[in-house]
Amino acid sequence: xxxxxxxxxxxxxxxxxxxxxxxxxxxxxxxxxxxxxxxxxxxxxxxxxxxxxxxxxxxxxxxxxxxxxxxxxxxxxxxxxxxxxxxxxxxxxxxxxxxxxxxxxxxxxxxxxxxxxxxxxxxxxxxxxxxxxxxxxxxxxxxxxxxxxxxxxxxxxxxxxxxxxxxxxxxxxxxxxxxxxxxxxxxxxxxxxxxxxxxxxxxxxxxxxxxxxxxxxxxxxxxxxxxxxxxxxxxxxxxxxxxxxxxxx
Amino acid sequence: xxxxxxxxxxxxxxxxxxxxxxxxxxxxxxxxxxxxxxxxxxxxxxxxxxxxxxxxxxxxxxxxxxxxxxxxxxxxxxxxxxxxxxxxxxxxxxxxxxxxxxxxxxxxxxxxxxxxxxxxxxxxxxxxxxxxxxxxxxxxxxxxxxxxxxxxxxxxxxxxxxxxxxxxxxxxxxxxxxxxxxxxxxxxxxxxxxxxxxxxxxxxxxxxxxxxxxxxxxxxxxxxxxxxxxxxxxxxxxxxxxxxxxxxxxxxxxxxxxxxxxxxxxxxxxxxxxxxxxxxxxxxxxxxxxxxxxxxxxxxxxxxxxxxxxxxx
Numbered sequence: 001x002x003x004x005x006x007x008x009x010x011x012x013x014x015x016x017x018x019x020x021x022x023x024x025x026x027x028x029x030x031x032x033x034x035x036x037x038x039x040x041x042x043x044x045x046x047x048x049x050x051x052x053x054x055x056x057x058x059x060x061x062x063x064x065x066x067x068x069x070x071x072x073x074x075x076x077x078x079x080x081x082x083x084x085x086x087x088x089x090x091x092x093x094x095x096x097x098x099x100x101x102x103x104x105x106x107x108x109x110x111x112x113x114x115x116x117x118x119x120x121x122x123x124x125x126x127x128x129x130x131x132x133x134x135x136x137x138x139x140x141x142x143x144x145x146x147x148x149x150x151x152x153x154x155x156x157x158x159x160x161x162x163x164x165x166x167x168x169x170x171x172x173x174x175x176x177x178x179x180x181x182x183x184x185x186x187x188x189x190x191x192x193x194x195x196x197x198x199x200x201x202x203x204x205x206x207x208x209x210x211x212x213x214x215x216x217x218x219x220x221x222x223x224x225x226x227x228x229x230x231x232x233x234x235x236x237x238x239x240x241x242x243x244x245x246x247x248x249x
Numbered sequence: 250x251x252x253x254x255x256x257x258x259x260x261x262x263x264x265x266x267x268x269x270x271x272x273x274x275x276x277x278x279x280x281x282x283x284x285x286x287x288x289x290x291x292x293x294x295x296x297x298x299x300x301x302x303x304x305x306x307x308x309x310x311x312x313x314x315x316x317x318x319x320x321x322x323x324x325x326x327x328x329x330x331x332x333x334x335x336x337x338x339x340x341x342x343x344x345x346x347x348x349x350x351x352x353x354x355x356x357x358x359x360x361x362x363x364x365x366x367x368x369x370x371x372x373x374x375x376x377x378x379x380x381x382x383x384x385x386x387x388x389x390x391x392x393x394x395x396x397x398x399x400x401x402x403x404x405x406x407x408x409x410x411x412x413x414x415x416x417x418x419x420x421x422x423x424x425x426x427x428x429x430x431x432x433x434x435x436x437x438x439x440x441x442x443x444x445x446x447x448x449x450x451x452x453x454x455x456x457x458x459x460x461x462x463x464x465x466x467x468x469x470x471x472x473x474x475x476x477x478x479x480x481x482x483x484x485x486x487x488x489x490x491x492x493x494x495x496x497x498x499x500x501x502x503x504x505x506x507x508x509x510x511x512x513x514x515x516x517x518x519x520x521x522x523x524x525x526x527x528x529x530x531x532x533x534x535x536x537x538x539x540x541x542x543x544x545x546x547x548x549x550x551x552x553x554x555x556x557x558x559x560x561x562x
Contacts, residue, residue, distance in 0.1 A: 011377070013512075016380075016511075017377040017378075017380040017381060019380075019381045026376075026377060026380075026381055038493075093358055094349070094358070094359070095352065095353060095356070095357075095358055095359075098353060117493070118493065120377070120378065120492070121376065121377060122376050123361065123362070123375065123376055123377070123378065123492065124359070124361045125345050125349070125361060126349035126352070126359050126361060127349075128349075129319065129345075129346065129347075129348075129349035129350050129353070130349045130350065130352065130353035130359075131353075132319075132350065133323060133349070133350035133351075133353040133354050134353050134354075136421070136423075137423065138320055138423035138424040139319055139320070139346075139350075139424070140424070141319070141342075141345070141346050142342060142345075142346075144486065154427065157342075158342070158486045158487070159342040159343075159429070159487070160341050160342045160343075160440075160487060160495070161259075161429075161431040161432060161487060162429065162430050162431040162432045162485060162486075162487050163429060163430045163431075163485075163486070164316070164426070164428070164429040164430075165426075165427040165428045165429065166318065166424050166425065166426055166427055167424060167425050167427045168423065168424040169422075169423050169424065172423075172424075177486070177493075178476065178479075178480065178486075178493060179479070179480065179486060213358075214357060214358035214387070214388045214390075215358045215360065215385045215386065215387060215388065216385065216386040216388065217383055217384070217385050218371065218384040218385065218386055219383075219384045220376070220381050220382070220383050220384075221381070221382050221384070222381065222382070223375070223379055223380065223381070223382050223518075226518055226523075226536075226537045228535060228536045228537065228538065228541075229523075229538055229539035229540055229541065230539075230540060230541070231530075231535070231540075231541045231542070231543060232540055232541065232542050233542075234542075235542065235544070235549050235552040235553050235556055236556050238524060238526075238540055238542050238553075239553065239556050239557065239560065241540050242501065242522070242524060242540065243560070246501070246522045246539065246540075248444070248500045248501040248521065248522045249444065249468055249501060249562075
């Protein structure tokens with residue numbers, strides 16, 4: 001079966017985010033960009049499925065500027081077979097991403113789409129679920145463990161109270177949580193090999209999707225800053241402060 | 250502009266998150282209805298009917314909704330959507346699971362994890378792990394919103410809304426609940442606790458978390474953890490506080506052996522008072538802590554237990 005893995009190019013998770021002075025957004029100029037960490041887990045899971053003989057082909061898709069092809073190359077170096085870059089310099093909201101992915105699914109007919117549960121830039125946590133709804137497919141979000149059959153899958157999910165397992169019919173969309181696996185580092189030979197793997201270039205218009213945003217960002221501001229307080233010397237002093245100064249115990 | 254709030258519950262108890270979403274919904278200006286989808290959930294519906302600001306409670310009581318599986322929640326909510334201008338749910342793992350399906354089918358953007366209602370169509374929401382706050386305006390069409398419950402007040406009791414039973418919607422037959430393993434604890438839930446004590450990588454093992462359990466029992470606190478501690482297998486996933494785990498804002502947050510990565514701060518920096526114990530005085534957690542104690546936690550935590558006993562806790 002084919003497995004499709006959407007990957008997003010985002011600000012590297014180690015970079016300190018700075019809000020632009022004109023409040024139009026976050027400063028992305030000359031900032032290190034990487035694959036969304038959750039998407040690395042998705043790619044890893046898909047590649048493992050291929051290594052186990054469950055998946056026949058792993059397709060990495062990214063929607064974004066030309067540089068998003070680097071993100072696809074990372075996925076290819078990890079073991080994905082080919083890529084699709086849907087090129088646009090505009091900001092694309094989760095719903096539009098889901099619509100483009102739906103059109104790609106209609107063409108490619110994967111049995112499983114593996115997404116990250118959220119991207120660490122807009123923290124929306126929507127795309128996988130929206131894609132599943134648009135396709136009329138089942139979903140297993142926040143996946144912790146996957147047992148893949150031929151016509152169905154058992155997905156263990158991280159939920160507020162602990163873990164929950166759902167049985168889903170295939171084709172399905174799975175969104176991954178942190179502890180599904182530990183993504184590999186691409187080896188140098190695989191990075192070299194990845195350069196020869198094909199990446200098809202498309203545009204949102206090729207899929208007939210209008211990517212005009214439905215939400216208007218009026219402004220982006222800094223959150224209120226928390227000031228460092230005082231250092232106490234002893235446990236007894238700490239408890240005294242908590243009890244008598246802060247009044248919280 | 251009428252709003253529909255999707256209740257969070259476990260078929261027995263209405264979760265406080267619901268009362269917070271009711272507050273957010275009330276701020277939109279129109280009447281507020283609550284949907285309780287569950288099995289054997291009459292008690293939950295009755296509790297929702299008592300929330301102030303709620304005009305009507307809809308109860309869909311059916312085996313289909315026993316675990317609020319996303320695909321069945323989608324068809325149920327869509328069957329009701331016509332009558333509402335806004336649909337709101339708490340940003341719990343349930344709300345995050347079914348709401349985007351509803352938004353996609355209504356062809357509208359979902360506004361995720363709002364922390365403030367600016368006006369009926371404008372909201373504040375954190376992005377980049379809370380390092381920036383975006384003010385967004387929803388376009389035409391229905392508003393589909395998830396609410397970060399830590400920033401809204403709990404709606405009071407004293408209301409007396411009617412409870413109307415409604416039929417189940419169609420079963421898409423795509424997925425079904427198989428099993429669950431829930432953490433059992435006598436302590437308050439992380440997201441609802443007044444005091445939270447969390448451990449990080451510095452705890453070194455799961456066994457050492459029992460030191461925090463003892464403090465938690467004395468203070469009536471919940472126990473949480475950083476991602477590092479969960480990834481290391483010290484404690485289960487549902488302990489995780491942070492950008493991708495739970496967001497908490499208790500009166501007191503005690504961070505023990507937690508360095509204070511951005512991703513962790515995203516989940517707790519709205520706490521009223523933060524206390525931190527860490528042996529590294531350069532740890533970033535001290536930059537947000539009201540009270541910092543530079544100490545070896547393996548000495549400080551047992552000492553804290555003793556001192557609390559002396560103080561009569």
